[in-house]
Amino acid sequence: MRPSSDLADLDAIGGDETVFGPELGEFPNADERRAQSTGEGEMKTGTTTVGLRTEDGVVLATDMRASLGRMVSSKDVQKVEQIHPTGALTIAGSVSAAQNLIQTLKAETNLYEARRGKDMSMQALSTLTGNLLRSGAFFIVQPILGGVDDEGAHIYSIDAAGGMTEEEYTVTGSGSQFALGVLEQEYDEGMSIDDAKRVAARAVKSALERDTATGNGINMCVVTEEGIEVTKHKEIDELTA
Incomplete structure (x- = not known):
């Protein structure tokens, strides 16, 4: 033996x-x-995602490219999804884990509303998201959570291990350093939704110019107390003008 x-x-x-x-x-x-x-055969979003808070709501913007190793596996990925009547989540990292996370959050918010007769607050939703990531079941995803509740507009930066901070603006993904430079210069807490959309688009475009994992257009999401609107834009200049 x-x-x-x-x-x-x-x-x-x-x-x-x-x-x-x-x-x-x-x-x-x-x-x-x-x-x-080891993740070598896994589809990932190299990604640039940004989130900005305004007085009237939040703006979330992402690129639309997914990669499989060194190959562009998709040019039309929606990296921001509604998970709450007035809350949305961007994704960066593993596509399969992100899709599972979004499905889980949608189910949990629906259960919360059914049991309590009211929508989950953004603080509760951000805590739930952090707890799910902390469990290790959604390796590896780095989302931005944006939403509006009775206390106003909120942007949460949540890391892959579940750490959470509330911010005025934030970025995730491989193009973060390029996008953040634009936000640092152009963000103003008093800006309108339209101004925030232009700044978010410029931030993603800056990353698109230098980060090879970012590209193929922009998903733009606007969240207000009235609901959520997600649009796709292949022509970026129409957003930045």
């Missing part, structure tokens, strides 16, 4: 080239499985 110390050194994915290999967990297509376990 093979010593137990040797068994502890086996690669669970790659297997072991002995008669005991299959019994101990050797898999067919080991190389492909190893790539999947």
